[in-house]
Every structure is written in structure tokens, then in C-alpha cells.
Amino acid sequence: MSLADTELVVRTIADTAIENEKYFGDLDSVVGDGDFGYSLARGFEKLLEGWDDLDRTDAGTFLKRTGMVIASRIGGTSGPLWGTAFMRAGGAVAGATDLSHEQVVAMLRAAIEGIKARGQSDVGDKTLLDALVPFTDALEAGTITEAAAAARAAADATSGMVAKRGRAAYTGERSRGSVDAGATAVAVIAERISEIWQKQGASS
Amino acid sequence: MSLADTELVVRTIADTAIENEKYFGDLDSVVGDGDFGYSLARGFEKLLEGWDDLDRTDAGTFLKRTGMVIASRIGGTSGPLWGTAFMRAGGAVAGATDLSHEQVVAMLRAAIEGIKARGQSDVGDKTLLDALVPFTDALEAGTITEAAAAARAAADATSGMVAKRGRAAYTGERSRGSVDAGATAVAVIAERISEIWQKQGASS
Amino acid sequence: MKKFVNDPKSFVPEMLEGLALANPGTLKYIPAYNLIMRADAPNENKVSIVQGSGSGHEPAHVMVVGQGMLDAACPGDVFAAPPMDYVYETAKLMASPKGVLLLVNNYTGDRMAFDMGKEMAEADGVRCEILTVNDDVAVQDSLYTVGRRGVAGNFFVIKAVGAASEQGADLDELLRIGRKVNDVTRTMGVALTACTPPAKGSPLFDLGGDEMEFGVGIHGEPGRERRSLASADQIVDDLLDAVVPDLPYNSGDRVALMINGLGGTPISELYILYRRAHQRLTERGITIGRSYVNEYCTSLDMAGASLTLVRLDDEIEGLLEAPADVAIRVF
């Protein structure tokens, strides 16, 4: 994965978050407080505002800078969590410009560990981890298309879970029956990346 | 009209007001503030609470006492207006126990003058006067049945008028298109009295 | 009906009982006349200041009884003027050698109740004067109407005469001050939703999702006209266009600016309105000497707001600045 590819992935995440502001917000309003879509959209807008000036020395630096903008500019729970994820991902590939498949997986594992530490959460708590971990596992074993499908299946399955972290946890048993907003956002983003990746693969 | 008849009329007014609380309130909420039914009902309930102790020396005294309870216990615009009407009616037949047709008409005229003076209002302002005056005119010329019909026709006709007094006046032209609550209450009460009068006439 | 209520018939008495329970030592409640009074009233060294009106406008008027404002308030039921009896009994109870000032917002029912109550109290030897408040520019004053309504601007009249009476002003002086404040006060209101009286249990009128009522009073009666919903800034501009030319308020004037919530609008939104009003008035060369952003005179749970201007001079500003101690407080 070239630096341009990494840029494209981050850009795709940002675009997807901004375009899905209302959808993500509606998901968060079922048992949450409805601000998830708004928080992500405003934060990624901030990222795009300073897009051209982001340090692109290498992929690691680029991801770290991205994480810092997000952590310092997005509010709510998502700012610290997503910011930490990007910063840790960058740290895992410090100095590298072209990333191997193994490096991409290692980077995702670092992001996951960052979220777990910052959020004091784990797989099974009905959070974005419940889509991000299956996504990473599938990517390690196969293609981005397979990974996106895994993320989607896992996100849909959060509907059967009871939330143990995040605001939804306050509603206890009532959180069962609707999907987690963060996990679904991961699935939507993964599908979008997979789609763009295929087009780009075809054209390059 | 015997003292018992006078009592029956007042009692019928009270019962009708209490039974129609919601209807009268809904009428007042079209361009008014919705409290008309509530005010009348609470006031006449108070009257009935002390019903047995009302001074029944003669019809004049009985009506005056009724007016004083109403004026001092009903709030809103209706308390002073209806209270004044009953007090003036009583004053017009002071000392009398059995009332002639002429005395009944004179009593109603006095009530009307009282309302006009207290409310600084007149026929054409879209108030209860626009039913009460036609009712009195018709009663002077004919029967209670005819008078009740006149009150009903006049009350319905207030729908075409623009309010110049009362809270409805604040809405100006927008008050056109709905009947006046006070005028309709007069019509409903007149119809009820007419009905009871006929049954009673039949039984006595 | 989405309300905290037991029996709608006991809505007002229960509220008043709660108010008295929450303010032991300073307020007294007399159930027979819906009366909330200062525990230390009447004070023979000051004119007693009394207001009654319908309920449903809280904090007006029962929650501004206290040192520096009202000596007593005798509200009627929701949106209904008090019966004249309440006025009469209240005036008698508040009788002070210096007299009683009865404040009346200009509505037919209130005027009649206070006229009759005053006459009865005077017959008992109580010196009373009535001061009428009519600050609402939404109502065109003409021969055919009962004149302008008294709405949120009422607060400034109470505050000014309340302060002056604490300073020992006599009844004539209070009448002068009250009229002077009323004369330089103008208000206009807008409703985004209709309110729900507890006894009715449903909204007083239907308002479409994209409509608002412009020029409303404080009783849930419809306003001057129905308009399409507009932005907060546009609404403020329209309110100012009605209020400013009415007195008029001119460049060089110093004013008090009040954004009053009608009961269902959160204070965050009131500050959004305040911001625009402050900016626009400043652009017109008008200085905002005092700011008021809160609920002062409401319509039950109505979402909406009113904008009030008071032209200040040293006398009025001094009275508005004077201390007061009433139930609506934060501490």
C-alpha cells in the first residue's frame, strides 16, 4: 500500500463519515444520545480543512497527525477513541512509506489495542470493536472484500448484544434489538473502502 | 313564574354550564384562551355547594344572591359579567315572588344593560349579548321555544362576525369563521330551559 | 397530556402550596384566596404592591412576591382573572396606612375584577389605586378593542415600583413611576407551539410543523398572524421591526433588553435570540444598559419567546438595579 493509497483510505473514511452524518446520528439515537454522526462529521470536516497541510513525510507520520487532529477536534466519546486509534496505527508503522499486508494488519491491531485501553472496553461490549476486530481478523486471512463482509456481518450481529460500554450501556437490556452505531459505522466505511479499492485496483 | 320556577331556571343554567364544561372550553380555545368552560363550571359548582343556604325570601333576593356568589367566585371575564347579569336581574324584580311575563322580560333587559355597562360592549361585538338580546326580543314577542330558537340562530350567526370585545378581539379578522363561546353557551342554556319548561308544563 | 399534574382542579393551589413550602419564613399562602404574600406584609411604612392575574404565567406573579417586588399576588385559575373577591380580600389584608397599589395587566377580566375589588375595599376604608400595564405592540390600540395587552414588560413595572416603595415612595409617586416605566416599555411575542392548559389536556390550537404564531399574547390565544417558521435571526429582526418603531427607540437611547421565554423554550435558544437582538440594536445606535434573558412571564408550556425594550433614564435604571429577594432565585 503506497502513501497515496493510505491517503485515499483516510480520505474515504472522512468522506464516508461526512456523508453518513444523519444515518449514523439516527443509529445513535435509538439507545444513545444521537450525536455520533454529528461528532464524526464535524471532526472529519476539520481534518479535510487542513488536509493539504498534513505532514506526509511517511505513512506513519501522516496517520499520527490525522489522529491528533481528530482527538483534539472531535468531541464526545468518539474523538478520543478514533483519535487514539489513528495515532496508534501511525505509531505501529512509524517511518514506513509503503505498507505490506502484514504492516496493515499490525497497524489495525495497534488501533484496536488503543481503543481498548482508552475505552476500557473489549470485544463483546457492543462497541465499534465488535466490527473492527472481525474486520481485522478477516483481512489478515484474506481480502478487503472478505473483510468488509465480515465487518458487516459482525455489525449486524451487535443487534443481539447488550451494551456494556458507552452511553447505550445505561439502558441495560433495552439496548438489545438495535445495532451499535459505532460498529455499523465501521462496516459502512469498510464496504466503501472495499468498493473504492476494487475500482482503483482495476484502474491501476 | 313561581319562585320554584325561578329556582328551576337558575338550577338548569348551573347544571347546563357544569355538563358542558368541555364543550364550552373547546369553543373558547378556537380564538380565545380555552378557560370559559372551566370558569363557568367551577363557579356554578360553588353556587350549588351553597345552594340550600341561598336566601329565598323572594325571587329578586334569590337572583341577587346568586349573582353575588358568581361575581365573587368565578374568575376570568365571565365571573364579573355573569355575576352582574344575575344581580341586575334580581334588582329589576326586587321584592317580587311570582313573576309575570313582562317582569321576566324586564329582568332580562336589566341583565343585558348590566353586561353592556360592565363589559363596555354592545350587540354586534360578537359576545354573549349577540344571543341574549335576540333571545329576549323573541321571548317578549312569543314563547320560550321561539326564544330558544332565536338564541340558537343568533349564536350560530356569530360565526360570520369579527370580535370587538373579549380576548377573541385580539385576533381581529381571524375571529371570523367560528362561533362565539359565550353566545353559544346562551343558546345551549336557552334550549335546555325550553326543554325542561315544556316537560314541566306538561307535568304541572 | 405530558404534564406533572394530579387533579387539574388543584393545579393552582398545589403549585402555590409548593411555593410556600419552598420559601418558609419569607412567603405565606392563604388558600381561601389563592394568596401568596410576604410573611412580613403589610408593612406600615410602605405602600403595599399587589398583582393578580390568571395563573399559567409563572414566575409571574406569585414567584416575584418578596422584598423589593410584590407584597402579594392573588392569581386566578389558569388563564382566568382572579374573582373580585380575591382582589378584595387581598387588598384588605395588605392594607397599609400608605395605601395599596394594584397592578393590572390590561385584559377585560382582570380590569373588571380589580375595579370591583377596589371599589369594595375602598368602601371598607382601604386606600387603593390601580395601575394598568399595556406593553404589547402586537395589539393595535383602537376604539374597537380593549387596548393593548399587558405582557412580559410587566416585570419592569413591578421591579420599579417595588424598589421605589421600599425606598418609601408614596402612592402618588408610585403611580407616576409605574406609568412612566409602562410608557417606555414595549413587547412583542412569538409562539412556536400552542400551550396545553391542564384542564383542557390538549393544545389550545393546532400549529403546523412549519408554522408559528406571530404577535401572541400570554394566554395561548392565537396571535396577530400565522407565518412560516423562520430562522432565529429572522424572527428577532421581525420582532424588532415591530417593537423599535413603536415607541420609537432611537439612536442614542439606552435600553433594557429582555428576551423572555414562554415556558417551553430552553434558555440556550433564548440566548441565541438575545445575541441577534443585541447586535441589531447596537447597529442602530441603541445601547443595551441592562440585559434580561430568562423566563419572566410564560404561557404554561408554550415554546416561544417575547422581546421587550425599556427606554432607560437614571431614575428607571436606578430602580431596576435595586436589590430584591424573590422566590425565583438560583441559590
Add this chain to the structure above:
Amino acid sequence: MKKFVNDPKSFVPEMLEGLALANPGTLKYIPAYNLIMRADAPNENKVSIVQGSGSGHEPAHVMVVGQGMLDAACPGDVFAAPPMDYVYETAKLMASPKGVLLLVNNYTGDRMAFDMGKEMAEADGVRCEILTVNDDVAVQDSLYTVGRRGVAGNFFVIKAVGAASEQGADLDELLRIGRKVNDVTRTMGVALTACTPPAKGSPLFDLGGDEMEFGVGIHGEPGRERRSLASADQIVDDLLDAVVPDLPYNSGDRVALMINGLGGTPISELYILYRRAHQRLTERGITIGRSYVNEYCTSLDMAGASLTLVRLDDEIEGLLEAPADVAIRVF
């Protein structure tokens, strides 16, 4: 959406700008960090007290910045904790030789933002301590949750540490006082309607005409359980049954009793709730030393209320009694 709003994205900044315009001389607004601060802060003779949280809870916390309460507040967007940057910048700006006390209502987002912001400020040499508020009995504290939420009881913590810091208390002393107040404070809330965030434009959840949410927080997230609407008295009894045994509050205790409106409920109804709560507590042998009936911590336009008890002792009562001067005032 029945709201006074321009662009939902500017809801918070416009509100803050309005707040600063209405309070010239006492408040300053710094747009870059949503910061509302006392114009005279930081004061080198006192610990600076700072709170941030999501917006939509007004008057909390931006409208209780002022003498005797907060030195600054840095809110995030509606219902979103502030970004850590805001916390960091605010802590730096408020740096006093006596230190900075950061008050945090216990929510994941707020805790993370303040933890990160504090670390960054400390790296710059600013002495900071975090005090967490968690008064909501609706949330069962367990291994599986993030613990109890901080809701309206927050007001008492702010008031107490605000007063103590004015009296010169040092940072450790403030931590002791704040924890002590938090430890004797319990709250439970109920919602009759869902609130409408400006950016969403529609209610956060559907609530039937005869339903209510029991045990709600202050963000419009659903509560502990949905119940059928009940009378005001019944609701108070149920809230007390949750709150009183939790500390527990016992016969002989002296308490502060707060009925807090959630934004869309008029104050008249709050007093109806207050009445019952006062009566019931008195029956249980509990003395109400101080009463608070108003909006302190809201959920935008939600109709609803919360009930808070604080067990008083001489120290706490003295601090609650101390004077303060903040933007939510009537004069």
C-alpha cells in the same frame, strides 16, 4: 423543528456569544475553545474551577460561570463532551499558582477528554486535579458499566467548591469538599417527552402519549424503564423511593431538596412536584434545610424533571448559603 435556531452547527457558538453579550464586564467568550470565563480569571489567590461537558444542559455549565461558582466552562457541542484540546487550552488559560480543579460529570467521553487534557496541561506545568461527579441513582453501579452518571446534583458540588475556593481553600481541600458533597448527593430523573437536538431536528426517541421514561439521564438517551404516565404525586413518590434508600437519607437528617426542570417543563409544574416531595420527606422525619426549584441541568427542550437530595451538615450548608453571582439571575 420548533426551535429558535439558525444553522444547527452554530447553535452552541451563537448561544455563547449571546451569553457574553448579555454579561459584559463579568464574562468573556473565547470562540476557539467554546470558552466562557470570568472576565477576572484566573485569580492567583484562588484555585480556578473549571467544568466542561456537552452543551444542551443550560444553565449548566456556562451560565454558572461567575463569582462563587465556576471560573470557566468549556462545553462541547450538543450532548458531546468537549474535545480534549478545549480542556487543555482552558486549563492553561485558567492556570493559577493555587492550581486548577477540573469538574467532570461521569460519562465516558467527558472522562477521556479531561484525562487527556489534564495530562497535556500538566506536561506544560499546570497543576490540575479532576473531581468526578456521579449522583444518578438510576444507573446501577457495577463492573459492567462505566458507573453512575453525573446529573443535576453537579450544581451542589460546583456551588460548594466555588464558595470554598473564594474563601481561599487549596486544591486538596477542594477535592475533599467536592467529594464529600458528591458522596451525600443523589438524583433521579423522569422524562415525559424526548428532546430534539438541533442537528437532528426530530425527537431522539418516540414516547407514547401515555408513557414516560423513568430514570433518564440528561442527554436524551432513554432511561431505566418505560412506564405508564402517572400523577405528579405518584411520580414523586416513585422518585423518592429510588433516591431516599440509596444513601440512605434517614429520619433526623437535614437535606437540600432540588426539583430540577429538564427544559420543557414550566416552573408551575416543578412546584407541584416540590410540594409532594417536601411533604413526604417531612413525614419521614427528614428536614428540608434548603429548597431549589428551577432549571439547573437540562436536556434541551425535554419535558421532565429530576429530584435531588443532599444531606447537609454545617460545613456544606454554609458553603451552599455563600453568595454567588452568575448569569442565571432575574435582575
